[in-house]
Amino acid sequence: MTERTRFAPSPTGHLHIGGARTALFSWLFAKSKGGQFLLRFEDTDIERSKDEFKDSILKSLEWLNLNPDEEPVHQSRNLERHKSLALSLFEKGAAYYCDCSIEELEELRATQIKNKQKPMYDGRSREKNLEYEGKNVLRYKMPDASTSFEDLILGDITVDNRELDDFIILRADGTPTYNFCAAVDDLDMKISTVIRGDDHLTNTIKQLNIIKSLEGNLPNYAHLPMVLSESGKRLSKRDGALDIMDYKSEGYLSGALLNYIVRLGWAKDEVEKFTMNELLDFFDLSDVNSSPSKFSLQLLDWYNNEYLKEMDSSTLLKLLSEIGTNINENFKNIHGIIDVLKVGAKSLKEIEENFDMFLKSPSIDKSDSLASEENKKIIKDFFDNFDFSKDENLESISQRLKDYINNNDLKFPQLGKPLRYALTGRTNAPGIGELLYLLGNEESKKRIKNYLE
Template sequence: MAEIVTRFPPSPTGHLHLGGARTALFNWLYARHHQGKFVLRLEDTDRERSKEEYVVSILEALKWLGLDWDEGPYFQSQRIGLYKQYAQRLFEEGKAYYCECPKEVLEEKKKKMLENGQKPKYDKTCRNKNLGPGEGRALRIKAPEFGEIVFEDLLRGKIVFPAEEVDDFVILRSDGTPTYQFAVVIDDITMGITHVIRGDDHISNTPKQLIIYEALGVEPPKFAHIPMVLGPDGTKLSKRHGAKSILEYKEAGFLPNALINYLARLGWGFGDQEYFTVEELIEKFDIKDVNLSPARFDPDKLLAVNAYWIKNSDNRFLLENLKPFLSKKYSLDQFSEEYLLEAIETVKTRGKTLVELAEMMDFYLIEEVIYDPNGAKKFLTPQIAPVLEKVCEDLKTLTLEDKVLEDYFRNLAETHGFKLKDIAQAIRIALTGKTVSPGLFEIIRVLGREKTIYRIKKALAYIFENSF
């Protein structure tokens, strides 16, 4: 079988969002599954709206997601000469012709057709004028006037368009720039694209592109038109549904593999399996398994998937992804990698995002703990002070193991007539400043003997200062 080549052709007129990222993912997975090639190109012929900042943003988002490309990025703006060569060939072969109809006249004709209940299309005024190139003249392809345009969609089966519904559309504008329909076909031909996986909003573009393939005598690629991603309410996905650009998800503390897992499951599945590593997705992905019903974006489900991968990821992987968040507030060089990895282990089951994890790790990285006022008032009391003094003394020799610590604190509570909860909360406040935290024994073990004793002594000083 010939090598499978897919492509992702974003337009740099905005940032990469969920829908585009899913299209890129499906193309990437299909290529990787078949040991084929994945091509990246930027369709940047819209000079007014295309911006360099969006190019940078799209490339960064794809790299962060791990969607590496084998060829490219190609830029359509650098290929104008190539499009003109193919356009000239079609003109010379009599398969395209120049049109001198002014824009205003075309608009007026379109308006009248709509008023008469007709589908607006070019009336072939210039088809047989035998015009050559000239100022203000656009190049139109000669579309078939009868019959049907048929293609086999990999998801939807046979799709048929009556030929008379497609007019002699423009392939080269009067300023010499190619139209989308023409440029995309020339790109796919010259880049050897074998499979085009794209949103079903492109189905209506396919007959025009097939006409160009036919005119050039080239076998078209296989097409698969995937359903769009909708918002939770079934309408077009937008920011009001909580959908952000891919890099905004990165900044919000999502893991790239979690986002990949979630995007893959938007309309695709493999049995009842919910969570996939990237390697599993490559192994099991088949475009024919994509559901024809539109997928709905569920922000709560995305959070749940992210929480799953945070909980089940290697701590070193989490540390690398956490560093940008932790480095905003702390100099990490002062902490050993082992210390940071142990700290991560205590919080990874509690957070849904890396932002939450970074906040939970706060007390591990600060010099002086800031107490929650209500918690300190309730638990750091003069009555508990003798117990804390005893803990400071005993911790100098106590083995910092969970079972040893648990037995010690139970005996301590019985000896001093306190509830275990009250002692634990007082020490929790002393060590973290918070009333809610990871397990107390875990915290003591990670902070270590010296830092734990130091913080409890600071809490004793706080009690003394606030008891008068």
């Protein structure tokens, strides 16, 4: 049987880290077995589901190269199918109509809470044999047994069905509810493995029983542990967790983001970096940790820097253009500048920001310790004695700098720190040899003169 997985987001918001990980693991699992990866929009929440969020999710998956193998399924377009099958369960006695009023259910809940019982429907309409009268809801009759399945990550799972109530599958207006729709769609899409967050465990028990009642083939299930913040709390934007397309706008590379996301709960032989082909060879759900993973923006930055360093300057210039930067590709020494800046950059945005040091003469703060009279004397001596007339390569300039430092009985920071400040107005910048080479002799002299004034 062909392996078929699905990613089923609700289009009530943009794709985030947790959802992207679910999509990635589902894609990898299917593709590693020669199978198919599908996309379904669970858009039955008419008020909150928006086409703009569907478009955003599609763009995010495309940027991550996690494209579905078939056209996306829109759950809202299958409501008549869902309703028909829900009514078939009523006909076979697996569902029943409930005429309890909201007030009656609220009173039941209050009594249960007062008695320190779990709030849940008590099945009082089970044996009434009611027909639909225009305001009844249709409830699924939860079997009087336990439900067991082998989770591909968590292992054997058994839940006493008495822990779950007879949940609603058709509202009073005849519209089907989420759990019923999801179960039917998984059947119709011939999904063989459902991979999703472990916050869906209760939904899985409900959906398993629905599929059994519909006499369908049960898929396998794998529940991923949560992704938490570094402090162990629910992940939020304050922790650096952005929507996926925001990462692109901020200058993260899709390959770096994927490599980081796959490590959120999965590992292989302590290897840090993988190509997509390697992931397809190595990925297996049995290697997924059953404990929650923690999101680290610092580690994501490390991955992005590693990917940036491996890219050639032409590719980086193209990517910089795609995110709307204004770097002139015809700028003098542009490729050399990009190659220098990428080494210490966390993102494409950081490359763009640091490019300014080559575009603009720095503003020197005369009160800064690096602009002290002592430092100015060191730079003045350097300016007077260093030969700026030679047109040479980086290696030659770097060697002459070393010779100058040694011949003048200086330590490298004594010259390096104030000279870097003179050339860029910054304390954190590329090496002074690289700066002198990339700025060129005339621009370097101009900036040093400005510093000394």
